[in-house]
Amino acid sequence: MRKEDCFYLGKIAKKFSFKGEVLAYLDTDEPELYENLESVFVECNKHLVPFFIENSSLHKNDFLRIRFEDMNTEEDADAIIGNAIYLPLNMLPKLTGNKFYFHEVIGFEVEDKRLGVVGKIQSVNDTSAQPLFEVLNGDVEILIPMIDHFLVKIDRENKKVIMDLPEGLIEMYL
16 A cells, blocks of 8 residues: 555554553544554555554544554564554545545645636645645745635535635735
């Protein structure tokens, strides 16, 4: 499985028992959706390796207590502590309305109510305090803050993000 075909679910945070169980921190608002998984992909040496789950249960809201098949000792668990866990993209819950996953809008056109089509979303930069759409207009990169107030509609059918941007934001790039 390729990383591009998966989404980050969380990371293996610590050992839970001397029998190889681990606690995985789940980076999600709805951890209960992932309580009964059969398997996950664990990133080992930059490769995604399938790990099959014998049993799992939620632990203190954001953690999943996992017992993997063929993992029976503390040493087995030590080997994967700190590793990221992934699931295939098709396991993401479907979003509707103006909620979206960042990967979902890559390639969508940004259309401003006032200016029309501004460009195509190349990526989403979420390393700053405010996530930004990185939009390409010809050779010019435009950074548009992902603010709910600016977002009018996610048009999945026509692959457009319709926005009402403040006057001057786009113009300062062009």
